[in-house]
Amino acid sequence: MRDKYKDKKTKIIQTATVLFSEKGFHAASMQEIADASNVSKGTIYTYFSSKDDLLYSIIRYYIDHVVTKMGEEFEDDLTPK
Numbered sequence: 001m002r003d004k005y006k007d008k009k010t011k012i013i014q015t016a017t018v019l020f021s022e023k024g025f026h027a028a029s030m031q032e033i034a035d036a037s038n039v040s041k042g043t044i045y046t047y048f049s050s051k052d053d054l055l056y057s058i059i060r061y062y063i064d065h066v067v068t069k070m071g072e073e074f075e076d077d078l079t080p081k
Contacts, residue, residue, distance in 0.1 A: 009047045012037045013061050016054055025055060 015037040019028040030051055034041040048054040 008039060008043065012039065012044055012047060012054070013058050017058050020055070
């Protein structure tokens with residue numbers, strides 16, 4: 001059941017990223033994000049306390065993704081060249 005919640009949260013983050021980039025942070029509403037994510041607005045507030053919190057979560061999500069990818073690269077036995 002936990003993975004189901006993680007998938008919803010990830011879907012909201014990814015959808016909000018697209019809407020924020022297309023419309024801007026202030027112009028994109030939580031209702032638009034909910035509609036595009038196929039969840040209720042209340043579901044968004046289950047995961048995020050505010051739109052600002054959602055934005056911070058997006059930043060954390062993508063930073064974690066980049067750090068994970070960088071770690072994978074360093075695990076490979078690469079030559080110095």
